[in-house]
Amino acid sequence: MRVFKFGGASVKDAAGIKNVYDVLQKVGYEDVILVVSAMGKTTNALEVVIKNYFDKSAELNSSVQEIKKYHNQILLDLFEDEKHAVFAAVTAQFSELEYFLAHNKSPNYNFVYDQIVSFGELISTTILSHFMNFMGIQTQWLDVREFIKTDSNYRDAEVDWDATQKLISKNVPRKILNITQGFLGADENNFTTTLGREGSDYTAGIFAYCLNAESVTIWKDVPGVMNADPRYFENASLLNQISYREAIELAFYGATVIHPKTLQPLQKKEIPLYVKSFINPLLKGTCVSKGVDLEPSLPCFIVKREQLLISLSSIDFSFIMEENISEIFGLFHQFKLKVNLIQNSAISFSVCVEDKFGNFNELNAILSKKFKVDFSENVTLYTIRHFNEQAAQTVEENKQVLLKQVSRETMQVVTKEVN
Numbered sequence: 508m509r510v511f512k513f514g515g516a517s518v519k520d521a522a523g524i525k526n527v528y529d530v531l532q533k534v535g536y537e538d539v540i541l542v543v544s545a546m547g548k549t550t551n552a553l554e555v556v557i558k559n560y561f562d563k564s565a566e567l568n569s570s571v572q573e574i575k576k577y578h579n580q581i582l583l584d585l586f587e588d589e590k591h592a593v594f595a596a597v598t599a600q601f602s603e604l605e606y607f608l609a610h611n612k613s614p615n616y617n618f619v620y621d622q623i624v625s626f627g628e629l630i631s632t633t634i635l636s637h638f639m640n641f642m643g644i645q646t647q648w649l650d651v652r653e654f655i656k657t658d659s660n661y662r663d664a665e666v667d668w669d670a671t672q673k674l675i676s677k678n679v680p681r682k683i684l685n686i687t688q689g690f691l692g693a694d695e696n697n698f699t700t701t702l703g704r705e706g707s708d709y710t711a712g713i714f715a716y717c718l719n720a721e722s723v724t725i726w727k728d729v730p731g732v733m734n735a736d737p738r739y740f741e742n743a744s745l746l747n748q749i750s751y752r753e754a755i756e757l758a759f760y761g762a763t764v765i766h767p768k769t770l771q772p773l774q775k776k777e778i779p780l781y782v783k784s785f786i787n788p789l790l791k792g793t794c795v796s797k798g799v800d801l802e803p804s805l806p807c808f809i810v811k812r813e814q815l816l817i818s819l820s821s822i823d824f825s826f827i828m829e830e831n832i833s834e835i836f837g838l839f840h841q842f843k844l845k846v847n848l849i850q851n852s853a854i855s856f857s858v859c860v861e862d863k864f865g866n867f868n869e870l871n872a873i874l875s876k877k878f879k880v881d882f883s884e885n886v887t888l889y890t891i892r893h894f895n896e897q898a899a900q901t902v903e904e905n906k907q908v909l910l911k912q913v914s915r916e917t918m919q920v921v922t923k924e925v926n
Contacts, residue, residue, distance in 0.1 A: 549577070815883070
């Protein structure tokens, strides 16, 4: 069995749905399971619904209606007859969402988030399954919540591998096109859980592991994994081959093409992962598997913008020791600052962090009581795997270098644009 994952960009409109059909015609669909994300920016739109729900906003109903309108237009573009069963199926799913909004009693944000946001994947796969049947490809729609079992850590659930393995290996039909949802699971009480943002890739990895799949293919709007983001670097090159280890390293430093969790189950059974273009599906793309680290062997660039560089030094010139560092990291964890680089000396300690939730000012007030705190906002962190002199010059040119760290295979540079 092969596992294909299609993300939101690939099914964002009727043309995207039709293109998925065309891709399957070219690459085959027997003994395949499709893992599909919510359409376009539906997850973001459902997050607005959640915000309006908790804010008791008068905009709650209109935010739901906008999502309805978006999906209904896709249905009208795909199906000639409004009496087609898919219209009733999607209407029923929206009715279920509205019932939850009207009757939920739980104040738990994370629980509510998972129950609401899951409708994006449930609706997208319903539409896709009906369209494939309409076009003559017989499908089996699977509710992923009946297969992937998790704990109750809503929004970042851990998979119960034993239960999941049994359910998937025994109950997924063969010799047919299966269509299921990415990102979702269910806990022991059958409440919906999610596997973390961008978790659809992980879902594909879970199914592949449990089915001993031949391969996983992630279909994207790029030809494969590039050695750099073309938005920031000219002449970015396609990587034909990446080892599991190298892909995990790239993911650790922030490359976004492959979800970090996805690779671990695939590596255990040496199941190859392909990243291919849904625009040109017959191109080879990139293969992630056991083998050489990179082919071709090139420096790989990862860019993280809008970072915060914090430097802490002791007020009395005493050493910053293990107990100080432990306390500092405890505070970073408490205030949800993600640490991307660390450098320390005897009396100072520097970190490049991501302040996604805007908590630094509150943290700074606490740190300033014990340390001298200097910081630079809106800096950029460049990571270069397999760097060389030319690669280093590329990221440092016309920039102020605030911090540099070099190991055998990796260079990290924190810079600020020079005005």
